[in-house]
Amino acid sequence: MKDTPGWASPGSAPSDGQEPGASGPADPTDRPSPTEPADQPGPGPQGAADPQSAGSQWSEQQPPPGQWSAPTGPAGSGPPAPSPPPPSPGWGAPPPPGAGGHGPGGFRAYGTPGHPAWGGGWGGPPPAAKPGVIPLRPLGVGEILDGAVSTMRTYWRTVLGISLTVAVVTEILVILLQGLVLNDTSTAALDDPSSSPGELTRAMGEAMLSSGAVLLISLIATVAATALLTTVTSRAVLGRPVTTGEAWRDARPQVVKLFGLILLLPLIAAAVVFAGALPGILVAVFGNADGGVALAVLGGIAAGVVALWLMIRFSLASPALMLEKQGVVKSMSRSVKLVRGSWWRVFGIQLLAGIIANIISAIVVIPFTFLAAALGGEGVVGFLNGEGSNLGWTFLIISGVGSVIGSMITFPINAGVTVLLYIDQRIRREALDLELARAAGVQGYGTDAGSGG
Structure with missing residues (x-):
């Protein structure tokens, strides 16, 4: 059997001068007992046969010490058993005589030098290389979350600089949009049961327009932050720092494609949900209104589940587009391939990360919101009751800081x-750890250290 690094095949190799499968030296139990007359008495206290005689049962080529011991018998019936050899460095002490073999006095194939006991002296595979924020092997949930936080902590100047710049520019645009434009829109008709269909339509259109404008600004901010932070995180895996300028130069050729991808994914989700609710809408318009509404709700829920399934399958398209320099469609197909068979794991990790991030964010944002409401004129009670549709500049600025x-x-x-x-x-799936190790300059990774892929 061919040995592989890290373990030894059971048993010992044939003795020198023997072919595999040939009969070895006689088993110690074939030796004449002291109570039986020897065929040819020879010198020695026990009357053992002469090794040079033709009828001898013993060969000159004996097994090396430590692989066998003399048979158990009455005191003085034979030579003493050889003492066990000293332990080899790194493999632990050998087991006591008679343990781990084929019985008392048998061959001890396991536990001897060169044949470590399975689960005993072996210390396991060597640890994976860790040139950056993660070890180069398959990661656990905690290691993925810790890697994201370690990137923030290790490269905080670049990470927080990018995040701060994007967030400040985004909030300035949102505040100006809400203060100068959106405060003039009126959605009061949506809360008035006596509003005419025209008033409801106009109010709904204004609400969708204002929400769409804010969503578009947030989408652009998400694209910019994702593009730059993807480059920073990929360098952090290799243990290499990167400045904001370097991250921008690396990400700039893909920014337009990333914007198209991030814009396309919500459109796909919305189209799927609308397709699921469309039969109910048609029934409500041309037939039974109550039945149509119920059908539209059920169809929308079912389609929402399908949309969620698709979004998770496409959730790794963004890093595939940025790091592999792929197009929009190719990056989506790469994401589908990588997520296949791991949908629940990817969904669970992203959901957990989103919950943690939003809880931490809410701890910061909510106090600023109440402070803005208290100083904004309507007071906290008025803000909670929804009094006042116009948001003052004080409220917008303080909540924007949060x-x-x-x-x-x-x-x-x-x-x-x-x-x-x-x-x-x-x-x-693709043993990327080997490529990352070579890129990070790790010597010998994948040969003697093993690969986690």
Whole structure:
């Protein structure tokens, strides 16, 4: 049997001068007992046969010490058993005589030098190389979350600089949009049961327009933060720092494609949900209104489940697009391939990361929101009761400060977890750890150290 690094095949190799399968020296139990007359008495206290005689049962080529011991018998009936050899470095002490072999006095194939006992003296495989924020092997949930936080902590100047810049620019645009434009829109008709269909339509259109404008600004901010932080996290895996300028130069050729991808994914989800609710809408318009509404709700829920399933399958498309320099469609197909068979794991990790990031963000944002409401004129009670549709500048500025701090936390965590999930899935499926080790300059990784892929 061919040995492989890290373990030894059971049994011992044939003695020198013997072919495999040939009969070896006589078993010690074939030796004449002291109570039986020897065939040819020879010198020695026990009357053992002369090794040079033709009828001898013993060969000159004896097994090396430590692989066998003399048979058990009455005191003085034979030579003493050889003492066990000293333990070899790194393999632990051998077992006591008679343990781990074929019985008392038998061959001790396991536990002897060169044949370590399975589960005993072997210390396990060597630890995986860790040139950066994660070890180069398949990752656990805690290691992925820790890697995202370690990237923030190790490269905080670059990470927080990117997050702060994107968050400040985003909030300035949102505050100006809400203060100068959206405060003039009126959605009171949506809360008035006596509103005419025209008023409801106009109010709904204004609400959708204002929400869409804020969503578009947030989408652009997400694209910029994801593009830059993906580069930072990928370098952090190799243990290499990167400046904001270097991250931008590396990410700039893919920013337009990333924007198209991030814009396309919500459109796909919305189209799936609308397709599921469409039969109910048609029934409500041309037939039974109550039945149509119920059908639309059920169809929308079922379609929402399908949309969620699709979004998780496409969730690794962003790092695939940025790191592999792929197009939009190719990056989506790469994500589907990487997530296949691991949908629940990817979903669970991203859900957990999102919950943690939003809880931390809420701890920061909520106090600023109440402070803004208290200083904004309507008071906290009026804010909670929804009094006053216009948001004053004081409220917008103070709440915006809280939103900036919250975004500085959520951007790096969400982007870091997504990138590390992508790297983890490629390590599991494509042995990416070998390429990462070579890129990081780890010597001998994948030969004597083994690969985690």
